[in-house]
């Protein structure tokens with residue numbers, strides 16, 4: 030394992046690199062460019078960077094307009110403001126006309142830490158997933174983030190990507206290539222399958238290592254695209270392992286858990302257990318403390334697996 | 342003669358308010374240093390305004406935070422929570438010891454104001470641009486109940502870039518909310534830089550006037566001017582009042598003054614030491630003892 034890296038840092042660097050070869054890329058921010066890391070692009074290409082001030086709704090509408098002019102706008106702010114504050118602008122001006130806007134939202138989840146509930150998006154995936162035409166992605170580490178940013182530029186249409194404030198362990202190999210709509214088995218196993226995204230993929234791997242000592246062989250799927258979801262991979266996991274556990278740094282309502290549960294229920298019903306935030310708001314605290322408090326640690330995932338397996 | 346009397350009566354009040362403002366600045370610096378995160382610049386720029394509200398103007402009762410006839414204060418620029426927490430602690434809404442827990446897991450002092458956790462906090466803010474609408478609603482409710490309480494809302498100059506602020510500006514004038522007084526902490530900076538560079542808001546006073554507000558322009562660090570503006574606002578009938586208070590981001594400590602880079606950065610140990618030296622106070626006995 031190489032040293033942990035913040036996915037937002039990778040986003041900033043990748044965007045600036047892409048700006049070199051693709052002159053259609055334009056970037057918008059809402060007075061958070063230092064935190065979202067779009068400042069790297071802004072320094073390099075000031076004429077293609079638009080700081081909209083503290084005006085998220087205006088930013089999304091402006092991004093839509095830029096897209097109609099053939100540009101590829103990246104619009105960034107914190108996840109709660111991108112998905113929440115400007116929700117209807119995203120729905121009406123971007124997703125409904127299927128415009129080519131890339132919303133890359135940083136500071137997703139409770140690992141935002143000390144700022145507290147007002148700044149912790151635990152609902153953003155649900156809010157974005159429910160909008161028709163929207164593609165929703167949560168990369169699990171820096172390697173995947175880089176690949177995601179390259180791939181969404183090749184795809185024409187609206188995309189929401191959630192990256193994080195904190196540093197995540199790097200788990201994917203340097204040559205990993207992300208494909209929209211495809212999950213990846215990062216650890217094979219036959220006794221149960223954990224389907225996770227974001228930071229929870231590495232926590233799931235730790236959980237699997239604990240469970241291995243108890244003689245359990247756990248499959249782990251990195252489901253970075255929540256929409257469109259990889260139905261085949263989910264069904265295969267249900268058929269081959271007979272029990273599915275989902276782990277995400279998001280409310281258990283409306284996120285990856287429900288997306289997966291929906292597929293399992295329709296295609297191949299097996300026991301399902303969701304690990305996530307139990308319909309509560311976040312709060313201030315250190316990221317690590319909050320992960321413990323909200324039950325998102327490897328031991329919590331392991332416990333969920335033990336419980337779920339009993340229902341097989 | 343009359344002016345002499347008011348001079349004699351007001352002077353000591355001003356001197357004591359200045360002391361409180363300094364105390365609150367010390368509290369902010371100490372609190373943020375302990376928390377190792379939080380917003381220094383915008384808390385310090387608002388110190389004099391918040392002091393004048395809590396220690397001079399507002400009718401409130403720390404022993405009875407939900408007193409129905411209290412005046413209300415809404416910190417719309419919620420990231421400046423430390424300055425409000427300092428005021429609340431020094432008014433004894435809760436023990437100053439709580440200041441040691443800022444931003445910690447389980448604290449009553451969340452990173453951004455939360456009415457569910459903190460006595461004296463009226464609403465939940467932190468997402469910019471929403472406070473003035475809530476202030477309007479409170480002012481309407483008070484008017485319906487024929488209460489004489491007033492509502493105060495403090496906004497940032499970056500914050501007024503939010504569209505909702507202007508929707509609320511329209512509503513407040515439309516409903517003739519003369520029990521409402523809003524204040525802009527006009528420190529000239531937001532996160533990414535100077536407000537004029539990031540997203541120009543000028544001409545600000547003309548904007549509020551055009552929206553139907555009575556507008557007062559003051560120096561937001563001149564205690565006398567703040568007090569007078571708050572008093573004058575009370576006499577304006579038929580429309581809301583906006584006090585545009587010229588301030589300095591990070592006011593009171595030269596390392597932070599006018600530097601947007603300290604928007605969301607707490608003082609390091611070294612910076613805290615220098616700050617206290619400059620303010621001429623010691624941290625001994627903090628937070629129990631008043632540092633001055």
Ligand SMILES: Cc1ncc(C[n+]2csc(CCOP(=O)(O)OP(=O)(O)O)c2C)c(N)n1
Pocket residue numbers: 059060061083110114382383384386418420421467468469470496497498499500501526528530531532590604
């Ligand atoms: C809706 C929303 N967007 C973005 C932010 C992040 N943010 C926190 S403070 C700030 C800048 C505010 O500038 P200003 O209002 O001038 O505050 P001050 O300088 O007085 O601290 C921003 C963009 C937020 N809290 N809410």
